[in-house]
Amino acid sequence: MKPLKVAIFAGEVSGDHLAGALMAAMNRARGIRWRGVGGDTMLGEGLAPVFAMEAIEVNGFDAIVKRLPHLLARIREAADAVIADPPDVLVIVDAPEFTHRVARRVRRALPHLPIVDFVSPTVWAWRPGRARAMRAYVDLVLALFPFEPAVHAKLGGPACVYVGHPLFEAMQRPAPPSGEALLVLPGSRRGEIERLMPVFGQAAAAAAGEREIQVLAVPHRRAQIEALAADWPVAPRIVSGPNAKAETFGAARAALAASGTVTLELAAARVPMVVAYRLDGIGRLIKALHPVLPIVKAPSMVLTNIVIGRNEIPAFLDDEGTPEALAAALRPLLADEAARMAQQATFDAFHGAMAVDGSPGENAARAILDFLAARSG
The missing domain is CATH 3.40.50.2000 (Glycogen Phosphorylase B;)
Known part of the structure; x- marks a missing residue:
């Protein structure tokens, strides 16, 4: 041949x-x-x-x-x-x-x-x-x-x-991790990190209680994340490097994440999550025009929700994602077994669809x- x-x-x-x-x-x-x-x-x-x-x-x-x-x-x-x-x-x-x-x-x-x-x-x-x-x-x-x-x-x-999907293949787990930390994932782009870190810091401090807060930092943004985390009410542990994702996912009880492909990885690894995003100026203009000129068609900004066809993972866009709202959504995932099991059922459906x-x-x-x-x- x-x-x-x-x-x-x-x-x-x-x-x-x-x-x-x-x-x-x-x-x-x-x-x-x-x-x-x-x-x-x-x-x-x-x-x-x-x-x-x-x-x-x-x-x-x-x-x-x-x-x-x-x-x-x-x-x-x-x-x-x-x-x-x-x-x-x-x-x-x-x-x-x-x-x-x-x-x-x-x-x-x-x-x-x-x-x-x-x-x-x-x-x-x-x-x-x-x-x-x-x-x-x-x-x-x-x-x-x-x-x-x-x-x-x-x-x-x-x-x-x-x-x-290769990210699902790489991160999927049959059972949820057994860690106790609150994991924060503020994104990988300079602008989104700058917009999300202050509100994520306040929300994490209000929700974590005595739990450790870990921040997963992409290596080329670590210095920016460290500088912004210096103003947080509770000092987090910042983790980066080649094995950082596996380490932090395994140590997490729940996660507060920026919208993006990392939410797919969290679902594959069965880490309960709350998702948020803060728009830039162009994004806010598109949002304002949406009622009369619908440009964005996605039913959710969380890939897991789109895959299963239901909005089960809490998601907060722009001003909806106040520190108080994010903390209120996170607390049950840290302490309430019923809320945690509900997300695990969502992950079951997600795994079934992605397999x-x-x-x-x-x-x-x-x-x-x-x-x-x-x-x-």
Whole structure:
């Protein structure tokens, strides 16, 4: 069997890890010749790079504007590399601002080339029209959440297959942790940390009682978190490093978390939680316009709630999340077994919905190979 030629493009570190797991599984199944853009994980699986992934990594809107001519040139370079040496399939991995633009250019030049998108854009949360638009240049979506195939079908998007979520796979536990600390997770972005740390500090101090308060800090934000925690009524223990997540999750009785993918990890690890978020100026403008111009479509800002279809995890958006409201929601999760068991029942439903046979990388590889076999007849 001659090697399969696969072009694969990722635009950020998380996509590199996803793509690396996919590549490893496909390499075990058959011979592959890889070409595209990725990071160290993908390079380790045999990727021949068109250019280094660092060439397209940017942080923040201002950086995108400043580097726009450079980024557009890299998009053209990536697409031209595929067009010049057509593969058997093009796989784009997350980072839609980069990868979807590459896919659109390739589809115009090679209309019959199969294109697979690994990670659905959040069409279920905002800009749902993107799903139908994707049909013009994507043939198959590999989804990380079990509700996404139905969403794409409803919105007129491409064929979509649920393959599992690597963060759920990595963090899932059959039973809740046995720790006693109150865990605080203020996020990973500078702005959200600045907005959440003061209110989280007051809420944690009011709810914790004699319990230890631990703060999980991403390493590159530790100094900022330490500076903001200095003003808390009760001094927390700040934890960061390669094993920090496993350590703090295992020591937690309950968590106060910023909205984001960490709430998925908490649910996978069965840590009872309260979730909050404080909007920036643009977010508040969108919220104010929502009654007349609904932009955000998500039924909840907590991924666990979306997966199970019920708003069971307490969530507080913006000014709703006062220290008093957060503390009142946290206290039962620290002391009331009935409240704790109610969240464990929620986690049971979540685990049931997220479960897959095999790993996400293996399932994604199988889906691509089956898709290509079906197309070839």
